[in-house]
Amino acid sequence: xxxxxxxxxxxxxxxxxxxxxxxxxxxxxxxxxxxxxxxxxxxxxxxxxxxxxxxxxxxxxxxxxxxxxxxxxxxxxxxxxxxxxxxxxxxxxxxxxxxxxxxxxxxxxxxxxxxxxxxxxxxxxxxxxxxxxxxxxxxxxxxxxxxxxxxxxxxxxxxxxxxxxxxxxxxxxxxxxxxxxxxxxxxxxxxxxxxxxxxxxxxxxxxxxx
Amino acid sequence: xxxxxxxxxxxxxxxxxxxxxxxxxxxxxxxxxxxxxxxxxxxxxxxxxxxxxxxxxxxxxxxxxxxxxxxxxxxxxxxxxxxxxxxxxxxxxxxxxxxxxxxxxxxxxxxxxxxxxxxxxxxxxxxxxxxxxxxxxxxxxxxxxxxxxxxxxxxxxxxxxxxxxxxxxxxxxxxxxxxxxxxxxxxxxxxxxxxxxxxxxxxxxxxxxxxxxxxxxxxxxxxxxxxxxxxxxxxxxxxxxxxxxxxxxxxxxxxxxxxxxxxxxxxxxxxxxxxxxxxxxxxxxxxxxxxxxxxxxxxxxxxxxxxxxxxxxxxxxxxxxxxxxxxxxxxxxxxxxxxxxxxxxxxxxxxxxxxxxxxxxxxxxxxxxxxxxxxxxxxxxxxxxxxxxxxxxxxxxxxxxxxxxxxxxxxxxxxxxxxxxxxxxxxxxxxxxxxxxxxxxxxxxxxxxxxxxxxxxxxxxxxxxxxxxxxxxxxxxxxxxxxxxxxxxxxxxxxxxxxxxxxxxxxxxxxxxxxxxxxxxxxxxxxxxxxxxxxxxxxxxxxxxxxxxxxxxxxxxxxxxxxxxxxxxxxxxxxxxxxxxxxxxxxxxxxxxxxxxxxxxxxxxxxxxxxxxxxxxxxxxxxxxxxxxxxxxxxxxxxxxxxxxxxxxxxxxxxxxxx
Numbered sequence: 001x002x003x004x005x006x007x008x009x010x011x012x013x014x015x016x017x018x019x020x021x022x023x024x025x026x027x028x029x030x031x032x033x034x035x036x037x038x039x040x041x042x043x044x045x046x047x048x049x050x051x052x053x054x055x056x057x058x059x060x061x062x063x064x065x066x067x068x069x070x071x072x073x074x075x076x077x078x079x080x081x082x083x084x085x086x087x088x089x090x091x092x093x094x095x096x097x098x099x100x101x102x103x104x105x106x107x108x109x110x111x112x113x114x115x116x117x118x119x120x121x122x123x124x125x126x127x128x129x130x131x132x133x134x135x136x137x138x139x140x141x142x143x144x145x146x147x148x149x150x151x152x153x154x155x156x157x158x159x160x161x162x163x164x165x166x167x168x169x170x171x172x173x174x175x176x177x178x179x180x181x182x183x184x185x186x187x188x189x190x191x192x193x194x195x196x197x198x199x200x201x202x203x204x205x206x207x208x209x210x
Numbered sequence: 211x212x213x214x215x216x217x218x219x220x221x222x223x224x225x226x227x228x229x230x231x232x233x234x235x236x237x238x239x240x241x242x243x244x245x246x247x248x249x250x251x252x253x254x255x256x257x258x259x260x261x262x263x264x265x266x267x268x269x270x271x272x273x274x275x276x277x278x279x280x281x282x283x284x285x286x287x288x289x290x291x292x293x294x295x296x297x298x299x300x301x302x303x304x305x306x307x308x309x310x311x312x313x314x315x316x317x318x319x320x321x322x323x324x325x326x327x328x329x330x331x332x333x334x335x336x337x338x339x340x341x342x343x344x345x346x347x348x349x350x351x352x353x354x355x356x357x358x359x360x361x362x363x364x365x366x367x368x369x370x371x372x373x374x375x376x377x378x379x380x381x382x383x384x385x386x387x388x389x390x391x392x393x394x395x396x397x398x399x400x401x402x403x404x405x406x407x408x409x410x411x412x413x414x415x416x417x418x419x420x421x422x423x424x425x426x427x428x429x430x431x432x433x434x435x436x437x438x439x440x441x442x443x444x445x446x447x448x449x450x451x452x453x454x455x456x457x458x459x460x461x462x463x464x465x466x467x468x469x470x471x472x473x474x475x476x477x478x479x480x481x482x483x484x485x486x487x488x489x490x491x492x493x494x495x496x497x498x499x500x501x502x503x504x505x506x507x508x509x510x511x512x513x514x515x516x517x518x519x520x521x522x523x524x525x526x527x528x529x530x531x532x533x534x535x536x537x538x539x540x541x542x543x544x545x546x547x548x549x550x551x552x553x554x555x556x557x558x559x560x561x562x563x564x565x566x567x568x569x570x571x572x573x574x575x576x577x578x579x580x581x582x583x584x585x586x587x588x589x590x591x592x593x594x595x596x597x598x599x600x601x602x603x604x605x606x607x608x609x610x611x612x613x614x615x616x617x618x619x620x621x622x623x624x625x626x627x628x629x630x631x632x633x634x635x636x637x638x639x640x641x642x643x644x645x646x647x648x649x650x651x652x653x654x655x656x657x658x659x660x661x662x663x664x665x666x667x668x669x670x671x672x673x674x675x676x677x678x679x680x681x682x683x684x685x686x687x688x689x690x691x692x693x694x695x696x697x698x699x700x701x702x703x704x705x706x707x708x709x710x711x712x713x714x715x716x717x718x719x720x721x722x723x724x725x726x727x728x729x730x731x732x733x734x735x736x737x738x739x740x741x742x743x744x745x746x747x748x749x750x751x752x753x754x755x756x757x758x759x760x761x762x763x764x765x766x767x768x769x770x771x772x773x774x775x776x777x778x779x780x781x782x783x784x785x786x787x788x789x790x791x792x793x794x795x796x797x798x799x800x801x802x803x804x805x806x807x808x809x810x811x812x813x814x815x816x817x818x819x820x821x822x823x824x825x826x827x828x829x830x831x832x833x834x835x836x837x838x839x840x841x842x843x844x845x846x847x848x849x850x851x852x853x854x855x856x857x858x859x860x861x862x863x864x865x866x867x868x869x
Contacts, residue, residue, distance in 0.1 A: 019537045030536070034543040087539040132350050135343045146329040146337075150389065153329075157396050164403065168648075 022093035027104045028129040030091040039090045048081040058107040071098030105130045228410040235417035235623030237500040247508035248587035256447035261461035270465045272732040275493040281480035287634030288474030295701045301795020302692045306474035308788045310631030312681040315658045319665040321621040322390040331610035338365035358766025362598040374668035381668025399655045409626045416619040423616035431513030440516015459747040472689040475627030478634035518599035519581035526576035685788035687745045698734035
């Protein structure tokens, strides 16, 4: 019953609320929390501070982007960062005085890990529109790893081949004691054989023996 | 390393287990793992077992019994054996030899792929774990080809095969595949270098190891979540399909190819048996083991596929949940996997064409069954779908190594049969008399290796499909049909049965008697008719299918292309190079008969259409003495005649009926 009521409430809420949309010059930030009250005013204040830091830091780079020249962007303070709308998601629209959307995105991208660390979030839980999660580049190992087991197996196979070859040669050298004189004249170790059937230690190729 | 040899100098198995394991290893191959499960599921699930088992009884048993008993009785490979039954049939044996050669060439490439994947499994995370990052996009996006398809498909098509967009563009030899191929041929060479003396020992491992792995995967697979969904999908019977004759013919085709018949390998293996080995029991053991393995593999494969489908479903559902949460601004965890389906129904999402819509929000439908529907068979199953499933298992490198090692051993002992199917007839034909056997083996492998280089160029996978389709299917059906006709009608089954009853244990119990009548019914009549139906169906199916192939494009998807003319020419050459020998052999014998009538009264050709009277297979029943004409070189019954010499055979009385 309570569950049913909850779903009715949820349903009615659904049709009244739709996704938060921000203006063109506003940055949309989504914080995926299970309880929206967790991202309270203090967390929001920390966010504002970190964003102000990020913009100042970005504008202090040697290759200063032109956006940094507008007004006193390079001296942005927490009072210049405005959180305009919030939703239950938790999502918010951010605007900074004299700061363009591109500048905000670039600053955020540059100081991404400071945001993640300070707010105790990560790339999954702190999502900013326009800033795609960076993918870890593949670390190319100096030596392709697959070659290691490959070389091991090859060595084993070569060793086995040498062992069989050696055993064959050893057997052939050993058997002349066992063959009678008639076939000794004919048999040749490596090629033309005689049709004499000798005992199974001889490797001369009798036609159907292997 | 001398093995056992019998009184004629022919090699023998060390023990019965070696022979059985070799036959089982030859019959149980990659098709049991990656073809049968797909066939079972897509042809009516549990209901398919009915036609499958019926075809096993009426087609599998008789054909295997035929091959094993012919080899054991006549103690020759395929060429020698069919020649002894009738000189006009020498072409059948030569055809078997060619098919074995062609199949061996491409089959080893699959083993090379298994080696490559296995060597790549010795790392965590597995290299097909994720898409490579496109450095050109500043590390923000994955390589486009991988993005469009999937990480495992990309690893297979690009990093393994480096496949070209069509068969007409050959590309270059891929060095990593070349290395794997050389290693694969080295391993095969090492195992068959001494014939059955060496391969007989290797099969102790290669024939039993797959079962160890299958049981490990069975336990692992059944304990994964979602495995029940996969098994239910596999076995849920659709009995309505049983009235479709195509299902019966599919079952017959599957059984035929599953047992590795008509390659000449089975004949070769049983020719190294003792004369009085129990052929009927051997047949039953090999057939039942082969089918049981297929069923076991199906359970394993579909348990894991069910798990993968469930994991994919959850991933899809999670993505949808995020979309919905974003759209309606709900906090995280408001909808979870468990409440997802309930949520969709509660809020009247409309399902149409695979998408769910509500107002202006549309999301793709997630369904476990739909994921399972995208079934795959063949290399796609092993190297794409299953490799993907292994990624999700805990301890994935271990399972990957185990799986690809299993495929490796499954393929390896099938290769032994292929090589043996070439080697034994060559020896029987006498062409290799002058050479040491090791050199013959190395020669065969060198020739096969050079041709198999075609399969490691960039378009190699397309050529492999061509070979697989045209060399490994139609000619086999033709050979098997002629084998049945040869024994049933040309040599006549009553003669055959009389000879065999001297070898087999006495028919004094109900099973032996039932078997007696069973062979009488199936070998001359039922099996040839069945095989003829399968052949016609297969021919019709091949002819009605357009000659096109799926070509992978660098954009990340397959397109269907027609075969160019030179590929069609190769297809014709492949098909003819096997089957042309049957009529050629008969014509050659006809000419020989007409031109040199005196030589036709050799001991062997008189066997045609006449029972060998006075001939027994007990070597010394002539009052304890060897029969007339016996020398220390042969026992006077089955002389090893050089078929291409016109020499008179001095030590057999030409008019005598004794052989």
